[in-house]
Amino acid sequence: MEIERFINRETDTIAFARADGFVAGGNITIAYKPLDEHWIYASFDLYRPVTIPIEARLEQLLLFSEFYVKPGLLLKQSHVYQDVMTRVFAMRHKRKMTELREERAKVFSLFVGSGHYDETMVSLENSSVFNPFLDPELITMASASGGEVSQFYTKYSASIFSFYRVPAGENKGKFYVVINYLPCPYTENKQSYLDDLYIESNPACICPTDVPVDCLAALAHFQFGRLMRLEDLKKEALRGDYPLFIDFLHYLSCPFARKDYPDLEEVFLDFAGCGHPMIEQEVLELARVNGWRKLLKASGKS
Numbered sequence: 001m002e003i004e005r006f007i008n009r010e011t012d013t014i015a016f017a018r019a020d021g022f023v024a025g026g027n028i029t030i031a032y033k034p035l036d037e038h039w040i041y042a043s044f045d046l047y048r049p050v051t052i053p054i055e056a057r058l059e060q061l062l063l064f065s066e067f068y069v070k071p072g073l074l075l076k077q078s079h080v081y082q083d084v085m086t087r088v089f090a091m092r093h094k095r096k097m098t099e100l101r102e103e104r105a106k107v108f109s110l111f112v113g114s115g116h117y118d119e120t121m122v123s124l125e126n127s128s129v130f131n132p133f134l135d136p137e138l139i140t141m142a143s144a145s146g147g148e149v150s151q152f153y154t155k156y157s158a159s160i161f162s163f164y165r166v167p168a169g170e171n172k173g174k175f176y177v178v179i180n181y182l183p184c185p186y187t188e189n190k191q192s193y194l195d196d197l198y199i200e201s202n203p204a205c206i207c208p209t210d211v212p213v214d215c216l217a218a219l220a221h222f223q224f225g226r227l228m229r230l231e232d233l234k235k236e237a238l239r240g241d242y243p244l245f246i247d248f249l250h251y252l253s254c255p256f257a258r259k260d261y262p263d264l265e266e267v268f269l270d271f272a273g274c275g276h277p278m279i280e281q282e283v284l285e286l287a288r289v290n291g292w293r294k295l296l297k298a299s300g301k302s
Helices: 002-006 058-068 070-077 119-129 190-199 213-221 230-238 242-252 264-271 277-290 293-298
Strands: 013-019 028-032 039-044 050-055 106-116 149-153 160-167 172-181
Touching: 039 058, 039 213, 050 058, 050 190, 050 213, 058 070, 106 119, 106 230, 106 242, 119 149, 119 160, 119 172, 160 213, 172 213, 172 242, 190 213, 230 242, 230 264, 242 264, 242 277, 264 277, 264 293, 277 293
Parallel strands: none
Antiparallel strands: 013 028, 028 039, 039 050, 106 172, 149 160, 160 172
C-alpha cells in the first residue's frame, strides 16, 4: 500500500526518494521506471510538473543534489553563510547588489517595463513575497533601503532573483529582472517546459536552458505581459522605435548590462546612419559627449 501511493500512473514511474523541507514548502521526488535501468527522474513540485532525467549513477545523483537539493536545504536551515556552501548570504536591506561569488556564476537579465519609481517596486516586492518559488526572507529590499535593488533566493537552487530599478524622470523608473545563477547541466526536458511557456505566451520562455528550473518557475509565476532582452530592445530600436531606443539606453546604464558590453562605442555603431533621425541625433550626441571618433566618422561628422 505504501508503494502504491508513490506510483505515478501517467508516467509509469515509482518514487524511491523525496527531498522536502525547502523554504516556502515544495519537494523534489526521485523516481525510476521499472523497464529503464539507465535513467532515474527528478520531478519538481512546481505549478506544472517538470521532470528532469538523470543518469542512474550515484555520482550523477549527488551532482544533481549539489545544484538543486543542498542549496535549498541550507537556505532553509539558515540565512547566513556556511562553510559547506560557497555562496555568501548577505544581510537584509543592503543597497549593493548581491551576486554569487563563484567563477562559474552567470547573469541573465530582462527589461520588465516602466512604472512609478517607488510604487512599482513595492508592488514587485509584495508579489515576490507570495511567489512560491522564492524565499520570502529578502536579501535586500529597495523600498526599505532607498536603494535600486530588491533580491530573493530561489527555493531549490538558491539562485539570486532580483528586481532592479533605474530612475527615469520625475517619480518614474525602468525595471529589470536579474537572475544570478550557476549554469545547470540538466537541460533535458527543460526546453519542453520553455516551449509550454511559449505556447501560453508567457515571456519567461526566452530564458536560456541552463537557468535552473526554480528560476524559470519564479519568473513565469509573475505573469508579465512582456519581457525583453537587451538585444531585443536594440533590434526594435534599429527598426525606428524611439521609445524603445530610450529604454535601450537605460538598460545599458545598468551595471549587469555593462559587464557584457564594455565597449559602448561598438554597441552604437549599428545605429550610425540607421535612417531614423531622432535616434541618429541621440547617437551623434553620445559620440560627441564621449569623444567616440569611430562613431563620429560612421555618422559622417568626423
